[in-house]
Amino acid sequence: MESSAPAAPASASSYEALKQERLAKLRRYEEEGKKLGLGSAWGSRFPDAASGKTLTSIERIREAFARLDKTKDTNPQAAAGEEVFVAARMMLRRDQSKKLIFLTVQDQTGTVQVALWNTMLKEPVLALLRETLDLWDIIGISGKLAFTQKGEPTVWATSARILSKCIAPPPDKHHGIHDKEIRYRQRYLDLIAEPQSRKTFILRAKAVAGMRRYLDEQGFLEMETPVLQTIPGGAAARPFETRLNALRIGDDYMKMYMRIATEIPLKKLLVGGLEKVYELGRIFRNEGIDTRHNPEFTTVEIYQAYADLRDMMLLTENLVSKLALDLTGSTTVTFRGKPIKLATPWPRLDYCELLKKYADVSPDDSNGLDRRLLDKKMDPAGLSTVEKIDGVFGEYVEEHLQDACFIINQPIEMSPLCKAHPQNPRLADRFEAFVAGMEIANAYTELNDPEEQRTRLSLQFKDLMREDVEELLRYLTSRPGEEVAETPTPENRALVDVVALAYGRIEHAQGLSARVAQHPVFAALKEKAVQWHGRFLHRGPLRPETEAFFLTVKDGDPRLGKLKRVKERVTDPSLTIDEDFLSALEHGMPPAGGLGIGVDRVMMLLAGVDSIRDVILFPLMRPE
RNA sequence: GAAGGGGUAGCUCAAUCGGUAGAGCAACGGACUUUUAAUCCGUUGGUUCGGGGUUCGAUUCCCCGCCCCUUCACCA
Numbered sequence: 001m002e003s004s005a006p007a008a009p010a011s012a013s014s015y016e017a018l019k020q021e022r023l024a025k026l027r028r029y030e031e032e033g034k035k036l037g038l039g040s041a042w043g044s045r046f047p048d049a050a051s052g053k054t055l056t057s058i059e060r061i062r063e064a065f066a067r068l069d070k071t072k073d074t075n076p077q078a079a080a081g082e083e084v085f086v087a088a089r090m091m092l093r094r095d096q097s098k099k100l101i102f103l104t105v106q107d108q109t110g111t112v113q114v115a116l117w118n119t120m121l122k123e124p125v126l127a128l129l130r131e132t133l134d135l136w137d138i139i140g141i142s143g144k145l146a147f148t149q150k151g152e153p154t155v156w157a158t159s160a161r162i163l164s165k166c167i168a169p170p171p172d173k174h175h176g177i178h179d180k181e182i183r184y185r186q187r188y189l190d191l192i193a194e195p196q197s198r199k200t201f202i203l204r205a206k207a208v209a210g211m212r213r214y215l216d217e218q219g220f221l222e223m224e225t226p227v228l229q230t231i232p233g234g235a236a237a238r239p240f241e242t243r244l245n246a247l248r249i250g251d252d253y254m255k256m257y258m259r260i261a262t263e264i265p266l267k268k269l270l271v272g273g274l275e276k277v278y279e280l281g282r283i284f285r286n287e288g289i290d291t292r293h294n295p296e297f298t299t300v301e302i303y304q305a306y307a308d309l310r311d312m313m314l315l316t317e318n319l320v321s322k323l324a325l326d327l328t329g330s331t332t333v334t335f336r337g338k339p340i341k342l343a344t345p346w347p348r349l350d351y352c353e354l355l356k357k358y359a360d361v362s363p364d365d366s367n368g369l370d371r372r373l374l375d376k377k378m379d380p381a382g383l384s385t386v387e388k389i390d391g392v393f394g395e396y397v398e399e400h401l402q403d404a405c406f407i408i409n410q411p412i413e414m415s416p417l418c419k420a421h422p423q424n425p426r427l428a429d430r431f432e433a434f435v436a437g438m439e440i441a442n443a444y445t446e447l448n449d450p451e452e453q454r455t456r457l458s459l460q461f462k463d464l465m466r467e468d469v470e471e472l473l474r475y476l477t478s479r480p481g482e483e484v485a486e487t488p489t490p491e492n493r494a495l496v497d498v499v500a501l502a503y504g505r506i507e508h509a510q511g512l513s514a515r516v517a518q519h520p521v522f523a524a525l526k527e528k529a530v531q532w533h534g535r536f537l538h539r540g541p542l543r544p545e546t547e548a549f550f551l552t553v554k555d556g557d558p559r560l561g562k563l564k565r566v567k568e569r570v571t572d573p574s575l576t577i578d579e580d581f582l583s584a585l586e587h588g589m590p591p592a593g594g595l596g597i598g599v600d601r602v603m604m605l606l607a608g609v610d611s612i613r614d615v616i617l618f619p620l621m622r623p624e
Numbered sequence: 625g626a627a628g629g630g631g632u633a634g635c636u637c638a639a640u641c642g643g644u645a646g647a648g649c650a651a652c653g654g655a656c657u658u659u660u661a662a663u664c665c666g667u668u669g670g671u672u673c674g675g676g677g678u679u680c681g682a683u684u685c686c687c688c689g690c691c692c693c694u695u696c697a698c699c700a
Binding site: 117184 | 625631633634635636637648649650651652655656657658659660661662663668669670690691692693694695696697698699700
């Protein structure tokens with residue numbers, strides 16, 4: 001191993017030197033502690049099983065002190081009451097002399113002062129701890145409760161031992177850790193050093209438990225549906241891909257995707273006769289990372305048969321405001337320095353009226369929408385009407401949605417899984433809940449007509465595909481014939497990006513597939529594609545319904561990036577019609593209300609933190 | 625993906641015009657029997673994120689790269 005390596009570098013790092021100091025103390029403790037019956041520096045159960053005693057949390061100790069008299073109970077040697085057992089990490093150490101040492105120790109519930117005093121603790125034990133106890137060591141002590149002369153609640157140790165040695169040098173005892181990178185990558189350090197962070201994650205645990213309790217009390221049942229899926233559905237987001245080694249399709253392992261929502265399987269449960277279901281869990285979206293997005297995040301989706309949007313509104317506002325009240329003591333929270341009201345009822349705000357109010361434009365006014373976008377230096381060219389409306393809404397309206405509210409009556413095109421509004425078929429019977437400019441929940445009266453559902457999914461794909469196919473055609477027209485390599489050789493295959501456009505994917509994009517097929521360049525490509533497919537890609541014969549086309553782009557072509565994006569969209573599995581889902585609907589899904597809540601964002605509000613990373617224990621980071 | 629800010633001792637942070645890289649905490653040695661980030665005296669600790677360039681000389685100026693933060697873009 002290190003046989004041939006030269007001796008340790010002349011100047012070991014400071015980190016290494018500090019660690020060696022601590023290791024030396026550990027060895028000394030092990031050696032001398034044995035004689036004193038202290039056990040290993042890597043500890044064991046505390047207090048030991050034979051004693052029949054149990055630990056007392058620091059919170060309980062503080063409660064006990066509240067029942068003592070600060071002026072009278074100051075003599076530890078005469079302290080009444082049983083010995084308490086405390087296990088905690090030593091955060092601070094104040095040596096008064098060789099005979100008296102004050103420690104501040106911390107467990108999950110708080111901090112308390114511990115005194116090691118030669119009149120209470122055996123001299124050799126005190127001496128050994130004095131020499132070997134370091135900041136951030138975890139210790140177990142038994143002791144008596146008494147105030148100091150200055151009135152500080154103190155556990156006066158009658159015995160003490162190291163339960164776990166911290167051999168790494170800890171951070172600054174006062175400043176803690178300011179480096180956000182360390183706080184995220186080594187969350188355990190953050191949890192020890194920053195009480196606020198610990199509070200946030202304890203709060204999160206309580207909030208999640210509170211959500212479950214609330215739903216359980218309402219008669220909802222928590223379901224566990226697959227995280228690994230063959231068609232990721234229920235939202236329009238790019239999924240994470242993986243492969244299943246146990247199953248092969250042709251020569252390839254079967255492709256699978258991490259779920260991007262829990263919607264589809266939960267609705268299948270409604271079909272199955274489970275009438276009030278929910279799932280609180282992690283979902284995964286292969287998209288941007290910023291202060292409000294993490295690739296894996298937590299949602300709770302709730303479905304109730306024979307209910308509708310109105311029920312989901314009540315559920316949402318009651319749940320969120322109750323959580324705030326129970327956990328923070330108020331229905332008004334502070335976020336980014338501003339007070340945010342979560343008290344019920346939340347105002348129901350009309351989407352189009354908000355557009356009128358803040359952007360002075362109607363969703364039907366295409367020119368007006370373009371103008372508003374241009375005012376904000378956004379290019380309306382190439383955007384669908386829905387995207388324009390959504391863009392204007394995002395730019396002009398969202399910032400005004402600070403106190404909790406419901407946005408209702410969105411255009412139906414934006415919501416393919418949602419039933420139309422009972423009074424107006426152009427609107428969706430949907431709400432989005434906004435708080436502090438963030439979308440925290442989204443709910444529908446669920447679409448349960450399978451034929452309508454098929455049409456709506458097809459229309460949505462067609463809409464998304466149109467853009468991609470147009471872009472592809474623009475590319476082909478700009479480079480007549482040039483991109484068709486005669487034969488893929490080992491060299492140019494390395495320089496080549498193959499774009500596969502599955503014919504079946506665009507069969508619903510009426511008119512477009514014909515235009516693609518008729519394009520002369522495409523015809524040539526198709527011919528090549530069939531040859532290459534058989535000769536180089538080894539995926540077996542082309543199936544007629546999935547005729548594939550390939551085109552090649554040389555490395556370094558400035559349009560390569562754009563084409564790669566087209567490829568991603570065109571081969572996006574979330575644009576596959578989920579026949580299994582439609583089949584479920586064909587067996588009859590009860591009319592239902594459905595709701596999804598972004599748990600992380602609710603936590604940001606409750607904890608009053610600015611970044612989603614501050615409510616996720618181990619946020620995604622680039623590997624170092 | 626773009627712009628801006630940042631990366632210096634184990635931790636928190638300095639470093640003037642480009643001129644020997646400093647402090648506090650931690651660590652080590654010592655004093656001290658009621659402290660509260662204990663205090664006091666002394667000592668040690670550096671690949672200044674990595675690579676290249678300009679220069680007599682680079683933490684500092686230039687180029688390339690890595691990582692973090694913020695804003696924007698993306699994200700039903």
